[in-house]
Amino acid sequence: MKISRLIIAILSMLMIFAVACGQQPVTPGPPEPLETVPSTPVQPAAPAPQAPAPTQTTPAAPEQTAKTVQVSIKSFKFTPADVAVNVGDIVVWTNEDSAPHTVESSDGTLRSDELSKGDSFSFKFTKAGKYNYICGIHPGMKGSVTVQ
Numbered sequence: 575m576k577i578s579r580l581i582i583a584i585l586s587m588l589m590i591f592a593v594a595c596g597q598q599p600v601t602p603g604p605p606e607p608l609e610t611v612p613s614t615p616v617q618p619a620a621p622a623p624q625a626p627a628p629t630q631t632t633p634a635a636p637e638q639t640a641k642t643v644q645v646s647i648k649s650f651k652f653t654p655a656d657v658a659v660n661v662g663d664i665v666v667w668t669n670e671d672s673a674p675h676t677v678e679s680s681d682g683t684l685r686s687d688e689l690s691k692g693d694s695f696s697f698k699f700t701k702a703g704k705y706n707y708i709c710g711i712h713p714g715m716k717g718s719v720t721v722q
């Protein structure tokens with residue numbers, strides 16, 4: 575009967591060792607899922623967002639800027655008597671006579687004060703059309719502005 579006790583004792587000892595040893599080999603396994611991670615960085619350097627092209631489209635406007643047209647009033651005449659401008663342009667009449675003159679259109683659009691020598695009258699045309707005008711003091715003086 576002593577032998578069987580020894581065997582039981584030895585078996586129980588072996589069981590304890592087996593359990594103790596069996597738990598250790600579990601740790602060296604887990605580093606597997608790390609290998610799938612390096613597959614995601616597929617996006618290479620993409621220097622596309624730099625687009626300096628649209629800067630060349632701006633220099634198109636300068637031609638449409640408003641201009642100023644001069645009309646002199648001299649020797650009882652408007653010179654030039656007929657001028658053509660674009661909508662938004664400005665016409666400036668300057669009296670170079672010693673006699674006073676005015677600029678008055680029949681529709682009332684143009685109506686300057688009495689202009690002494692050296693005085694000027696300016697008007698900005700915002701509507702297309704033909705504007706006939708005279709000097710209110712000397713109705714024989716005539717001119718026109720055609721606005722396109």
Ligand SMILES: [Cu+2]
Nearest residue numbers: 675709711712
């Ligand atoms: Cu006049």
